[in-house]
Amino acid sequence: MKASPHLSPLFRLAALAVLAAALAGCGDKPAAPAEAADAAAQEEPGHADDDGHADADGGPEQTTIPAERAKAAGIVSAVAGAGTIVDxxxxxxxxxxIDGRTAQVTARFPGPIRALLANVGDRVRAGQPLASIDSNLSLTTYGVSAPISGVVLSRQARVGGIAAEGQPLFEIGDLxxxxxxxxxxxxxxxxxxxxxxxxxxxxxxxxxxxxxxxxxxxxxxxxxxxxxxxxxxxxxxxxxxxxxxxxxxxxxxxAPAAIVVPLTALQTMDGRDVVFVRKGDTYQARPVTLGARDARQVAVSAGLQAGEEVVVEQSYTVKADIGKAGAGHEH
Known part of the structure; x- marks a missing residue:
C-alpha cells in the first residue's frame, strides 16, 4: 500500500530527535565541581607545597623548625623596634x-728608720702612722703619717736604713x-x-x-x-x-631610627638582604631595605614592622634550613 504523503514531516522530526540524542551521548562528560576546583588549584601560580617552601613561581621562602630543635641550634629571636644608630x-x-691625688711620704729629719708600718697595696687613711724614725738632730723618735687616704703605691725604705732629710719613704695614691x-x-x-x-x-x-x-x-x-x-x-x-x-x-x-635590627640578623638570599621573621615554629625570609648602620646594628626602612619577631642569633642556620627545604622541593 502506498504511504500517505502527509506522514513524511513527522518521520523527519522523529529522525532528527534520535540523531540529537545520539550526539549528546557521544560528547565529553562535564567536570564535577570538586574536580574543576582541584585542577584550578594545581594551575594557580605561586602555590606553596606542604613544607611551606615556595615553588618557582615566587611565594614566600620559609621553613618550620620546632621549638626544641631551634633551642638546640642556638636560634634566638627578638622583637624589632626603635633604636639609635651611632657614629x-x-x-x-x-x-x-689622677694628678693631685698622689702624695709622697718623706722623712722630716735624718736618722735611722726604726719601723715601717705599711706595705705596697695596703689601704691607709689620712693621719695613719706609717713609720717611726730616730732623729739625729733631736735624739728623739718621731712618727711619719699618711697625708691622704689611699693605697700605698710604693715603699722606698727599709727598717734599719738611714733616712736622709726629705727622703721619700712611701708613695700613696687615691685611686x-x-x-x-x-x-x-x-x-x-x-x-x-x-x-x-x-x-x-x-x-x-x-x-x-x-x-x-x-x-x-x-x-x-x-x-x-x-x-x-x-x-x-x-x-x-x-x-x-x-x-x-x-x-x-x-x-x-x-641618629634615631624607627626600626633597627642587629647585624647578626641579616642574611643574603638571591642577591637580596633578608631577615627571618618568626611566627610560632615558622621562619619566613623577609626582604628588607636597609638604612644607616653602625658597628652592631642597622636601620630597616622597609620590609619589616615594629613588633615583629626577628631571628637575631644563628640566622645563617635558618637560611641553611630554608635552602635544604628548597633543594628537597626541586627533587
Missing part, C-alpha cells in the same frame, strides 16, 4: 692615677677615680671633641663603664704620634688598675 670610633688607652688616656690617630682627631660619650672596657674581663670625654689634650704623644683624649672612670671597687690597657668606643654622633 663611633674604636680606640685604645691606658689607665693612670677611687682614674684617668683613662685614649690615643687617637689621624683624621679621627678632627671629629672627637670634649663632652662626647665614651664606653671604656677592661681587657682583662670585658667589664665596661660609660663616661664622657673631659678634654682633648693640646699636645701629641711623642712615642705614638697620637692625640690624647682624657676621661675619668670610677674605681670605687678597686678593679681598674693604673697602667692597665683598655679599649674604648667614642660616640661622635647618633
Amino acid at each position: 663611633e670610633h674604636e680606640v685604645q688607652g691606658l689607665l693612670t692615677p 677611687s677615680q682614674l684617668w683613662v688616656d685614649l690615643h687617637i690617630f689621624g683624621a679621627d682627631t678632627q671629629h672627637i671633641t670634649a663632652g662626647v660619650p665614651v664606653t671604656v672596657t677592661r681587657m682583662a674581663d670585658g667589664a665596661s663603664q660609660t663616661t664622657r670625654l673631659e678634654r682633648v689634650l693640646p699636645g701629641t704623644a711623642t712615642a705614638s704620634q697620637s692625640t690624647v683624649a682624657r676621661a675619668t672612670v670610677d674605681n670605687s671597687d678597686g678593679l681598674w688598675r693604673p697602667g692597665a690597657a683598655v679599649r674604648a668606643r667614642i660616640v661622635v654622633a647618633s
Whole structure:
C-alpha cells in the first residue's frame, strides 16, 4: 500500500530527535565541581607545597623548625623596634692615677728608720702612722703619717736604713677615680671633641663603664704620634688598675631610627638582604631595605614592622634550613 504523503514531516522530526540524542551521548562528560576546583588549584601560580617552601613561581621562602630543635641550634629571636644608630670610633688607652691625688711620704729629719708600718697595696687613711724614725738632730723618735687616704703605691725604705732629710719613704695614691688616656690617630682627631660619650672596657674581663670625654689634650704623644683624649672612670671597687690597657668606643654622633635590627640578623638570599621573621615554629625570609648602620646594628626602612619577631642569633642556620627545604622541593 502506498504511504500517505502527509506522514513524511513527522518521520523527519522523529529522525532528527534520535540523531540529537545520539550526539549528546557521544560528547565529553562535564567536570564535577570538586574536580574543576582541584585542577584550578594545581594551575594557580605561586602555590606553596606542604613544607611551606615556595615553588618557582615566587611565594614566600620559609621553613618550620620546632621549638626544641631551634633551642638546640642556638636560634634566638627578638622583637624589632626603635633604636639609635651611632657614629663611633674604636680606640685604645691606658689607665693612670689622677694628678693631685698622689702624695709622697718623706722623712722630716735624718736618722735611722726604726719601723715601717705599711706595705705596697695596703689601704691607709689620712693621719695613719706609717713609720717611726730616730732623729739625729733631736735624739728623739718621731712618727711619719699618711697625708691622704689611699693605697700605698710604693715603699722606698727599709727598717734599719738611714733616712736622709726629705727622703721619700712611701708613695700613696687615691685611686677611687682614674684617668683613662685614649690615643687617637689621624683624621679621627678632627671629629672627637670634649663632652662626647665614651664606653671604656677592661681587657682583662670585658667589664665596661660609660663616661664622657673631659678634654682633648693640646699636645701629641711623642712615642705614638697620637692625640690624647682624657676621661675619668670610677674605681670605687678597686678593679681598674693604673697602667692597665683598655679599649674604648667614642660616640661622635647618633641618629634615631624607627626600626633597627642587629647585624647578626641579616642574611643574603638571591642577591637580596633578608631577615627571618618568626611566627610560632615558622621562619619566613623577609626582604628588607636597609638604612644607616653602625658597628652592631642597622636601620630597616622597609620590609619589616615594629613588633615583629626577628631571628637575631644563628640566622645563617635558618637560611641553611630554608635552602635544604628548597633543594628537597626541586627533587
